Amino acid sequence: MTFAEQFPIVIQALNTGFLQTLKLFFVTLLGAIPLGLIISFGSMSRFKPLSYFTKIVVWIIRGTPLMIQLLIIYFMPGLMGNNIWGGGESGRFLAASIAFIFNYACYFSEIYRGGIQGVPKGQEEAGLVLGMTKSQIFFKVKLLQMVKRIVPPMSNEIITLVKDTSLSRIISLQEVIFAGQSFMKGNMGIAGVIWPLFFTAVYYLIFNGILTVLLGRLEKKLEYFR
Amino acid sequence: MAILEVQHVSKSFGHTEVLKDISFSLDKGKVLSLIGSSGSGKTTLLRCLNFLERPDGGVIRVNGETLFDAGDRATMKEGEIRRKRLHFGLVFQSFNLFPQYTALQNVMLAKELLEKEKTDYKARKKEIHKQIEAEAGNLLDQMGLSDRMDNYPHQLSGGQCQRVAIARALAMKPDILCFDEPTSALDPELTGEVLKVIKGLADQETTMIIVTHEMAFARDVSSQVIFMDGGRIMEQGTPAEVFENPKEERTKQFLSRFTNQ
Ligand SMILES: Nc1ncnc2c1ncn2[C@@H]1O[C@H](COP(=O)(O)OP(=O)(O)OP(=O)(O)O)[C@@H](O)[C@H]1O
Ligand SMILES: [Mg+2]
Numbered sequence: 001m002t003f004a005e006q007f008p009i010v011i012q013a014l015n016t017g018f019l020q021t022l023k024l025f026f027v028t029l030l031g032a033i034p035l036g037l038i039i040s041f042g043s044m045s046r047f048k049p050l051s052y053f054t055k056i057v058v059w060i061i062r063g064t065p066l067m068i069q070l071l072i073i074y075f076m077p078g079l080m081g082n083n084i085w086g087g088g089e090s091g092r093f094l095a096a097s098i099a100f101i102f103n104y105a106c107y108f109s110e111i112y113r114g115g116i117q118g119v120p121k122g123q124e125e126a127g128l129v130l131g132m133t134k135s136q137i138f139f140k141v142k143l144l145q146m147v148k149r150i151v152p153p154m155s156n157e158i159i160t161l162v163k164d165t166s167l168s169r170i171i172s173l174q175e176v177i178f179a180g181q182s183f184m185k186g187n188m189g190i191a192g193v194i195w196p197l198f199f200t201a202v203y204y205l206i207f208n209g210i211l212t213v214l215l216g217r218l219e220k221k222l223e224y225f226r
Numbered sequence: 227m228a229i230l231e232v233q234h235v236s237k238s239f240g241h242t243e244v245l246k247d248i249s250f251s252l253d254k255g256k257v258l259s260l261i262g263s264s265g266s267g268k269t270t271l272l273r274c275l276n277f278l279e280r281p282d283g284g285v286i287r288v289n290g291e292t293l294f295d296a297g298d299r300a301t302m303k304e305g306e307i308r309r310k311r312l313h314f315g316l317v318f319q320s321f322n323l324f325p326q327y328t329a330l331q332n333v334m335l336a337k338e339l340l341e342k343e344k345t346d347y348k349a350r351k352k353e354i355h356k357q358i359e360a361e362a363g364n365l366l367d368q369m370g371l372s373d374r375m376d377n378y379p380h381q382l383s384g385g386q387c388q389r390v391a392i393a394r395a396l397a398m399k400p401d402i403l404c405f406d407e408p409t410s411a412l413d414p415e416l417t418g419e420v421l422k423v424i425k426g427l428a429d430q431e432t433t434m435i436i437v438t439h440e441m442a443f444a445r446d447v448s449s450q451v452i453f454m455d456g457g458r459i460m461e462q463g464t465p466a467e468v469f470e471n472p473k474e475e476r477t478k479q480f481l482s483r484f485t486n487q
Contacts, residue, residue: 120322122318122320122322123322123324125278125318125322126318126322126323126324127336128276128277128278128311129276129278129311129314129315129316129395130315130335130336130394130395130398131308131309131311131312131336131340131398132335132336132339133308136339140335140339141324141335144326145325145326148326224326224378225325225326225327225378225379225380226325226378226379226380
């Protein structure tokens, strides 16, 4: 097959793979952004057992490779005789989503915690002496200051997440690298070529480029105050 | 008649007693200066008045209404505290302006949120907003900031920030306005503009309690001075009594540090 013949076949496979990458990316964000907030509340709780427990969990999740977490979450139920994930791509996707959401929620929770604790105490006190309620102070005074604080570190994590989705290759989730690699072993009559793998990088670069611009704009928007 | 009566207020943090048997009263339209060395409990006293700390003992009355009585749990209901706080205003040493709002918005925010809770707010929204905006504008005008209303705090000097903070506190029309070292965070050349504004308020008979290390200013502006030491009121009286004829040795020592400079 000539390159011109290979090209459309490969692109089609990579598109399908990248769609799976995107799905995992967005599902992780959608789950980890709110779950991270809950975890951050847990770690800031005045109920000590809860805050210790949460901090230990966060320490374990952040202190071990996501790849191990993926393998354990995907294979352990089956090895213990109860394969809750079911077979096939949808089972792998479900397991990967859960591993990613939990892992990223732990990272996000630390960022939120920094953002929440970074707002000076004086802001809350100023609101209180002006007769504002706690919830008015949270929504009208503190929230935007927290958002401003967390946008830069969140942007870093989000860009990292785009690339981290490729780790799900380890449980054979058919994301874009899986698709690119398949043409090395042989797939759809194409075998022993490396360029599709190189080409997967283009997908990451373009998508991260778009994200960088969007997140940069958000950061810029919040620059009107300090 | 005394607008504020404080009786036997005490407060401890853990085992350290920070306020011991504090009693004084303040008449409407008068200015009280609180002086004393670092750690003597001045800030803690202001924070107790503003319900940022809860005293362990004592009574606080405003206009004859008992706002706080350590012996009466009913005076400590969380929901009531918010209403009671509005009798007092507090201007902080570090301004604590809301950075994401302009000067004008800083002054308007709390008032608007309060109005929003009233039942007829929806119907009269525009009218109420206009009125609050006009009042806030007037206050900033009075503070000499008419050309700074649309600036954000980071675009203002420290002196300007503090004047916005004063306008913000005044917008809630407190009975008693408290200042905690309002000029301590300012360069000397910016101190004057803030003191001038406070002097102006005193001339309009705004009831105020001012914690300050500016002795000349305290003598000039106040009708009553309290010298605190180690959590106790050591001495109180008119500026003439406290500054010219201090009775206590501690007061003399403290004041000599300022006259020797
Ligand atoms: N939240 C707190 N927890 C424990 N101790 C406190 C707390 N706030 C104040 N203190 C202590 O109470 C004492 C009085 O503090 P306060 O801030 O009222 O003094 P101050 O007269 O305002 O001093 P300064 O002139 O330095 O502002 C100090 O010894 C201080 O360390
Ligand atoms: Mg103080």
